[in-house]
Amino acid sequence: MPGADDGAVDLERLCQTTGVSAAATPAVADLLVLVFDIFDVVRLTVEPTTGQRLIKANAPAAGLFLSSLAEHVRAGQPILGNWDRAGTSEPPYHIQQVLAGPQFLYLMEQQRMEVDRSARPLRHTEVSQIVIKVGFPLLGRRYLMLYDGAARQYQLPGGHRRAGDQDPRAVAVRELEEELPGFVFDPRRDTLSELGAVEVEQLSRTFGVVTRYRITFFQLLSTRRVVPVGPDSRWVAEAALLGDAATVKGRTLNIAGLRRLVDGRPGGLTGLAEGIGVHRGPALAEIVREKPWEILGLIVGVLGLVLTLVLA
Known part of the structure; x- marks a missing residue:
């Protein structure tokens, strides 16, 4: 590939010098143009009289990128890896993070959303989330938030619907039993009150792609005096929960769906009664x-x- 300061060459002739057959050259050339356009590394011009496609690197760094890419191909060395690792992280990044497949995918999708706020979601999922509102002596009303290690965010208890889940309520029961240590849902003293459902499109911090979430919200109402929680759980005040720059221990909160639910409910979260009265927890x-x-x-x-x- 000619450098930015060199003369452009005919794209199809370039393909043939690398061993591509004459029959396959037009298709290969079209594919190369698509790939080069995605990376924005070439300058392509078309001769108006002959229709020749002339190509060269569009900047010195772009030419070096192509040279590096060629060396990876020659060595059979992959650029991205670690595709089986779920979860992304915020900058600054070290090399093992930015060249991890899911992280690179997340950055690609982040840019796609910034360019087009209506970017087509590549993944669809159903989620149930549970509001647990309690009253603490001295602290007043608080809401339980759990830390998601894969997404590196705090969010309400809950999770995705699985193949064996009958409905969103069954998801909520299963998730409570999985996420609250030693909790067993007891219909004699536990009730799930449905608050509504919303749809949200946002980047998945776990899978790294634009995702459409259908989130069904429930509130846990119980005669229990204590809700068992793990060490990474936090009881958050409403003002902190829905604040513009809400964080817990320096981590962001995944509350886009909750905000949409609250906006559509008279009285918002404040209008919800305490699901558990005076909490005797820590x-x-x-x-x-x-x-x-x-x-x-x-x-x-x-x-x-x-x-x-x-x-x-």
């Missing part, structure tokens, strides 16, 4: 996480009072 840990300086001040104050009484 509220102290939540208080320390949310108000460390207030707790430190309280401890210092108590210690000061004790010392005053001792020394008096």
